[in-house]
């Protein structure tokens with residue numbers, strides 16, 4: 001035996017009116033949507049008329065009454081029974097022109113029970129016949145009668161505010177809601193309450209026309225709208241338009257930085273009526289740096305109207321939007337370098353993160369990413385114009401140590417210490433075949449030209465002795481610039497040793513002893529190098545100086561100077577050398593002065 005489900009009418013009405021929506025003010029949306037659909041239906045039927053929506057608030061003692069009137073198609077008595085009074089039945093779903101309507105589920109009107117004890121409808125069909133009055137109760141009963149209070153053609157819905165919701169019938173609240181949902185509707189919405197009146201959607205919205213025409217001359221107006229209406233000082237804006245789903249709108253480039261994983265909420269209208277300002281499944285995931293205003297004609301909203309169904313059409317629309325956003329970035333790379341620079345500067349990290357993950361994006365942007373190099377700040381594109389190998393260091397100290405010498409040799413080295421620098425540079429090899437080379441200051445120093453000379457032996461012994469307490473090896477090499485007397489290169493181990501020694505200086509005895517074991521192990525590795533520059537005139541004079549005491553002091557001072565130039569932390573040893581050395585040199589200066597006079 002086949003049975004049919006039974007329905008608890010009261011329960012269903014309660015569910016559909018009180019528990020489907022998160023916000024009671026959606027009744028305004030449902031009434032507005034019905035008025036718009038009724039106007040569309042009358043137009044579809046070929047009637048010529050001036051569409052109009054009139055909302056009036058009347059007060060009677062403490063009670064507030066909302067009168068919502070349209071001059072749309074209206075309903076005959078039969079249609080009232082069939083559509084208005086049949087839950088889940090919609091005239092719009094069965095219409096041939098169903099795509100032109102906003103509603104489809106046949107439940108929206110029930111949302112009025114959230115705020116009103118009854119729903120009263122006066123309606124006159126454009127097809128003629130007698131006008132009818134329908135009064136519905138939340139228990140599922142209704143009365144129907146003839147009336148002479150209906151509009152000439154159209155429908156008037158009357159709600160009486162429940163006490164706890166009468167604030168929703170305030171002029172300001174209604175104006176805000178009607179404006180929010182209907183700002184870009186092409187039909188006039190008039191609101192009046194006592195002496196107050198507003199033509200809610202009187203002002204044309206510039207982004208809607210800009211989205212249609214794409215006319216750059218309108219851009220300033222659109223940006224001004226964002227500034228004044230939304231408080232958004234957008235960096236830029238550009239139009240978006242898709243075939244699939246009939247999306248058209250504008251993307252505003254955000255003036256503040258965002259996370260690459262933070263999805264933006266976009267304000268989306270369906271057939272000119274606000275669907276939601278929190279739609280997040282229409283734009284590609286990487287659209288974190290824009291906020292979009294979109295008007296959609298042909299995508300399918302979910303029943304709660306909080307998002308769109310994930311169907312083929314939505315996928316296609318998303319693909320088109322993705323391509324258009326990429327095209328905009330490509331346009332920047334080709335025609336608006338300044339705009340691109342601002343965009344990359346502001347959304348520095350997320351743009352780089354995106355490029356690492358997304359090949360298309362990488363190809364689009366990698367040449368515009370800017371890096372610090374030993375020859376100044378430049379984009380990777382400019383770097384590659386004069387470098388066939390991408391050389392980079394991954395440590396700031398190393399960068400400081402070698403950048404001076406590298407530049408003099410015509411090598412440009414990239415300082416790749418910031419987040420995503422390394423993966424971005426390495427990816428270049430796999431994408432474009434240009435080799436990358438990670439450079440370490442120690443190995444770089446080995447490429448400097450050695451000086452082989454027996455005569456240097458004594459000098460080197462003396463110099464080495466001058467630095468005996470500093471775990472530093474002295475060599476003589478030839479390098480440019482000639483003006484640079486010495487280069488101090490520290491390996492990672494030495495760096496570690498310095499850190500330990502600094503920690504020892506501020507530790508108590510016990511802890512300092514514990515650290516000492518480790519420090520002495522590292523000390524035995526002797527991993528810091530002072531490379532004296534054979535090309536430098538001061539070094540030349542020093543090598544030929546007669547007095548070993550002078551040579552020792554000069555070596556020590558060059559050590560301290562090179563140490564400082566490399567931005568290495570000064571330990572007590574270096575500070576002591578600096579103080580003693582300066583004093584001694586001042587003393588020598590004074591003595592020389594005395595001898596001359």
Ligand SMILES: Nc1ncnc2c1ncn2[C@@H]1O[C@H](COP(=O)(O)OP(=O)(O)OP(=O)(O)O)[C@@H](O)[C@H]1O
Pocket residue numbers: 030033034035038070072073074075083084089090091092102103104105106107108109110154155
């Ligand atoms: N202002 C109106 N003018 C003419 N007909 C109306 C009006 N309001 C409601 N109706 C009729 O009542 C039916 C039910 O309306 P209701 O708002 O409950 O659902 P819907 O608009 O069809 O769909 P949805 O639940 O998706 O909003 C509509 O299909 C329409 O036939």
